[in-house]
Amino acid sequence: MSQLSFDKADQLREFFFAMLESIPGGLLLADRQGQLLAANRQAGAMLGLAGVSIIGRSCWELLERALELEQSALEPLRRPGGRLLIEQEEGRDRGGPRYLLIARNELQSPFFDVGGFFLSLEDVTYPAMVEDHLHRRKRFAAIKELAVSLSQELRNPLGGLELYASMLERDLGDDPDYRRITGRMLAAIKTMNHLLDNVLTFAVQPRxxxxxxxxxxxxxxxxxxxxxxxxxxxxxxxxxxxxxxxxxxxxxxxxxxxxxxxxxxxxxxxxxxxxxxxxxxxxxxxxxxxxxxxxxxxxxxxxxxxxxxxxxxxxxxxxxxxxxxxxxxxxxxxxxxxxxxxxxxxxxxxxxxxxxxxxxxxxxx
Known part of the structure; x- marks a missing residue:
């Protein structure tokens, strides 16, 4: 049995592409800007791109055209850890729609200036798998909507409380006992604002x-x-x-x-x-x-x-x-x-x- 050797760059490159093609699902590898660096045959088949040259193109433009989506629909995949479940009409020969799950994973090293991401594509058409993914997506969408709504609703009364507490601190500032009380009131308001920031950050995950x-x-x-x-x-x-x-x-x-x-x-x-x-x-x-x-x-x-x-x-x-x-x-x-x-x-x-x-x-x- 011959032993693998990676002494030469071309040998390592061949092994890398062999590994990509051996992955059961589809895979698109991109740099930080979303330009495609590599893709396996499974990804081309899932996206209907067999025989099409896609290297160097924007993965967002590619997905938009192949899946017939608006750019806004791809927004979850622009964030680390993002996931997107796509329903595709496949015709009567397939017996109904096909469901494609796309997940983003980061390629990042804390020690070197190397970065990028890969998108994994998985056919999850089996009803039990689809139902699980759909329920999870709806649940997190509801949590996100509730978190954003609550944060917006509570900001105004908290802002009023902070203003009144500051005015009270100014008017009663000569009394150390009152000053201590108003100081604690302001600290509690800051804590509540910070908790709202946490909920909003978790829901939106801004860049x-x-x-x-x-x-x-x-x-x-x-x-x-x-x-x-x-x-x-x-x-x-x-x-x-x-x-x-x-x-x-x-x-x-x-x-x-x-x-x-x-x-x-x-x-x-x-x-x-x-x-x-x-x-x-x-x-x-x-x-x-x-x-x-x-x-x-x-x-x-x-x-x-x-x-x-x-x-x-x-x-x-x-x-x-x-x-x-x-x-x-x-x-x-x-x-x-x-x-x-x-x-x-x-x-x-x-x-x-x-x-x-x-x-x-x-x-x-």
């Missing part, structure tokens, strides 16, 4: 608008927002800045939301009070990774059991009474959408350390 962001002012603002929440539970927030970056590139609102989620997670893990530390440092480029900004949240709370650590970033998974299980799932989504990654070290009774690594993709002095 980040990447712009230069000053690191220290961003982190200072997060700590200032968390301070009054910590006062109510006896938790102090401290910072040790060791980073050299003046700026990174990212979406300011999403990154602020991510950091608030991590700060609140640390706060909630310490019901008896204590200190939470925010620590930063710069990691230089290496053969395995670009320059990185590392941000650590260090708490001394209850910690996380080993069998739960792999699940804490899953939506709706929570270890807290009354928790919704969205905070850390949104953290994971925001970090990944910024091409970063997150790690957690924890043990029950000894607290946790959440480490966020963001690419330093703004030139520094």
């Amino acid at each position: 980040p608008e990447m712009k230069p962001l000053a690191v220290k002012p961003w982190l200072d603002k997060v700590l200032a927002d968390l301070a009054p929440l910590g006062e109510a539970t006896g938790v102090r927030f401290a910072a040790r800045y060791g980073h050299r970056q003046k700026e990174i590139c990212g979406d300011a609102a999403m990154l602020e939301q991510m950091m608030l989620n991590l700060g609140l997670n640390a706060l909630e893990s310490m019901p008896e009070g204590g200190e939470v530390e925010l620590v930063t440092r710069s990691l230089p480029a290496s053969r395995q990774s670009p320059p990185l900004l590392e941000i650590r949240w260090v708490d001394r709370g209850r910690g996380i059991a080993a069998d739960q650590r792999d699940r804490i970033f899953d939506p709706f998974f929570t270890t807290k009474d009354g928790g919704k299980g969205l905070g850390l799932a949104i953290v994971h989504h925001i970090v990944e959408s910024h091409r970063g990654f997150i790690r957690v070290d924890s043990s029950p009774g000894h607290g946790s350390v959440f480490k966020v690594f963001l690419p330093d993709n703004v030139t520094q002095e």
